[in-house]
Amino acid sequence: MNLRRLGCAVIAIGLLIAGLHERVMAFPVDGDQTTLPAKTELNEDALARPREVFHSEILGGKSELVRLGNLAFSSPSILGDVAQRAGISCETCHVNGAGNAKFFMPKMSTRPGNFDTTGALFNPKADNGALDPVRIPSLRGARYLAPYGADGRMASLRDFVHNVIVNEFAGPEPQPAILDAIVAYIQDIDFLPNQSLGPGGRLVGKISESERRGEALFSKPFPHDANMSCATCHIPSAAFVDHTQHDVGSGGLFKTPTLRNADFNAPYFHDGRFDTYDQVVAHFDRVFELGLTAQDQKDLVAYLTAVGDGLQPYEYDGAGATLKEISDFAVLLGTAIPAGDKEVVSLAVDTIGGELRELTEHYPDRKDTSVPGGEQERAAARAGLKEVVLLLRRIDMAVGEGRTSDAAADYQTYRSLMLAAVPSLLGSAQRWSLFNAAVHDRHYEALRQTMQSKHMSQ
Amino acid sequence: MIGKRVALSLLLALACARTAAAAALDDAAERYRPYAIEGIGSALAGARDLRERVAAKDLAGARKAWLSARAGWERSEVFTAGFVPELDALIDAWPNANSGFHAIEAKLFGTGQIDVEGDTDTLIKNLDELHTRLRDMPLSPQGLLDGTVRLAYEVGESKADGGESRISGTSLADMQNNVSGVEFAYRTVFADRLREADAGLADSVTKHIEQLKTVVKAPDLPHVDVRALRRSSEELVVSLQAASAKLGLRRSTLEAQSR
Numbered sequence: 001m002n003l004r005r006l007g008c009a010v011i012a013i014g015l016l017i018a019g020l021h022e023r024v025m026a027f028p029v030d031g032d033q034t035t036l037p038a039k040t041e042l043n044e045d046a047l048a049r050p051r052e053v054f055h056s057e058i059l060g061g062k063s064e065l066v067r068l069g070n071l072a073f074s075s076p077s078i079l080g081d082v083a084q085r086a087g088i089s090c091e092t093c094h095v096n097g098a099g100n101a102k103f104f105m106p107k108m109s110t111r112p113g114n115f116d117t118t119g120a121l122f123n124p125k126a127d128n129g130a131l132d133p134v135r136i137p138s139l140r141g142a143r144y145l146a147p148y149g150a151d152g153r154m155a156s157l158r159d160f161v162h163n164v165i166v167n168e169f170a171g172p173e174p175q176p177a178i179l180d181a182i183v184a185y186i187q188d189i190d191f192l193p194n195q196s197l198g199p200g201g202r203l204v205g206k207i208s209e210s211e212r213r214g215e216a217l218f219s220k221p222f223p224h225d226a227n228m229s230c231a232t233c234h235i236p237s238a239a240f241v242d243h244t245q246h247d248v249g250s251g252g253l254f255k256t257p258t259l260r261n262a263d264f265n266a267p268y269f270h271d272g273r274f275d276t277y278d279q280v281v282a283h284f285d286r287v288f289e290l291g292l293t294a295q296d297q298k299d300l301v302a303y304l305t306a307v308g309d310g311l312q313p314y315e316y317d318g319a320g321a322t323l324k325e326i327s328d329f330a331v332l333l334g335t336a337i338p339a340g341d342k343e344v345v346s347l348a349v350d351t352i353g354g355e356l357r358e359l360t361e362h363y364p365d366r367k368d369t370s371v372p373g374g375e376q377e378r379a380a381a382r383a384g385l386k387e388v389v390l391l392l393r394r395i396d397m398a399v400g401e402g403r404t405s406d407a408a409a410d411y412q413t414y415r416s417l418m419l420a421a422v423p424s425l426l427g428s429a430q431r432w433s434l435f436n437a438a439v440h441d442r443h444y445e446a447l448r449q450t451m452q453s454k455h456m457s458q
Numbered sequence: 459m460i461g462k463r464v465a466l467s468l469l470l471a472l473a474c475a476r477t478a479a480a481a482a483l484d485d486a487a488e489r490y491r492p493y494a495i496e497g498i499g500s501a502l503a504g505a506r507d508l509r510e511r512v513a514a515k516d517l518a519g520a521r522k523a524w525l526s527a528r529a530g531w532e533r534s535e536v537f538t539a540g541f542v543p544e545l546d547a548l549i550d551a552w553p554n555a556n557s558g559f560h561a562i563e564a565k566l567f568g569t570g571q572i573d574v575e576g577d578t579d580t581l582i583k584n585l586d587e588l589h590t591r592l593r594d595m596p597l598s599p600q601g602l603l604d605g606t607v608r609l610a611y612e613v614g615e616s617k618a619d620g621g622e623s624r625i626s627g628t629s630l631a632d633m634q635n636n637v638s639g640v641e642f643a644y645r646t647v648f649a650d651r652l653r654e655a656d657a658g659l660a661d662s663v664t665k666h667i668e669q670l671k672t673v674v675k676a677p678d679l680p681h682v683d684v685r686a687l688r689r690s691s692e693e694l695v696v697s698l699q700a701a702s703a704k705l706g707l708r709r710s711t712l713e714a715q716s717r
Binding site: 367383 | 539543546547550551552553554556560564568611614615616624625680681682683684685688689692693695696699711712713714
């Protein structure tokens, strides 16, 4: 899923909340400070998204279970009514399994990147009566990072996922197979490789002097407690965690977060109160009276930055990336159709169809006069994508009516279209699509100008 | 030789049947014309009222007139994109609203400004041209089916971001008017003929239209069940595409320029 859906979801939730409070809410397309804080991802299509690395792909290929988990993770239909209406899925917060520093939901966030999982909006029964949002964590390397939850309250990832679906988002009781699949998917998401990290979590290769000094400081005993150092909790040989909760002066007991790939996991601390490593290091220096010099602090930040790095953290969010994801999901139809598995077919059709409809909007129609040229190519791309949406719906209808051979025939047609014809149509229209930065900017500039008129009146 | 005669007779019979069916649909399409004229006429009347309200510096009245004009337009979208694409783009451009409905909407409902004389004059001119052309414009059954199918699909698109008419907040009304337009076109032009050809399929189309109407009856846009909206929209389109062969028409494509 790209970030556009996130923007739509946030706006939809904004509209919902506005409805609840009977007031008009400005459409936040330009990040108006009166509406949403800066850095919030709005409805502009981002041209890059976090890169997702799967452990099983290194081993030879994703299992059907992981594919099903990824599908369910991307589907609003496993969550409750409010989330479904807003088009929110697990993926909305955990984009490609990473975190989401730009996520902001009015009344549910205090800053971009955090979210109150015990607020009233999605499940009134889960409401604890306090606005206490927690940082949206990255799920990279989650299999190494038990216990789960910012406060580490759950030892089992399966229990944690179940709680998110049923309690936090008021979803129906998930089928055990779906729950297993989501857990398998999350456990398959690897850390991004970091060539600076060697065995035991030691820095290797071309390391700067500052990083070296920072690495030494990281393991240096605290002045007032010789049994403690940064590395006592962030154990370098154990993905920089100790699977334990601590009070680090932030208002309670919270589990040790990993430092792997943490360069891309801001904001920091359980509630996302800090934007930078500098702020984090300054906090520890103050709370634990470490007596760090300015240079020490710089060295620690340099070390954290080296440890928290990752190879190719973002990838270009072109049509190819979406088609690849869709292709992964569609593989499930190959087994679900002959088995007459209505639930999986519907889940796949709804999720893939939603992705395809989103993709269609990247090829503006004729009425979008901010996009000059390529009218025929854009129309052909839109038509092709719409046809495959309808093919999928035919499959869903056929399986629902027990006509699995009709569904199988349509699936073959779908596959052949998605193999060559659709990618070709999209390729031909690419230069006039929102994947082209110049077209993207013109389109959103036009939208911004139109929408700013609304802000001005409020 | 006898076989050839039989084949020719059969072909002739089929051709005559096709002609009869086509003629029946042509007549039905003609019955749609007054509705098309009325829809655009309503939009035009709203636009003219808007011009008067603007001249009187009556912002509340201007907004009301804009909403009225918009409703007439949305009911007419079955044929506007397919039959008059150039006017459609001028009247309903989005998001760069330099002219047309959305340019006026941005000012009236956005900034609360009422200096929209020029834009309204242009809108009236374009709607008037369309209204005039509708009197003798060929209205083919194929074009009307294509427009019905395309609009039914478009209704299923997510309006989670507020939809096209997000400034005035009328995107849900747009959807309801779109569905009314779809239903009217189907019932006026295609329903009888399809019922003769395939009663089961006709029932299916009617069922999906009713489902779509139920979904867009939500109290406000955020309460539209997006999943049900998409599902009923797509199932309706699938049924209408299946109906095209039964009606002796080509299967509708989803974009006007892409055939």
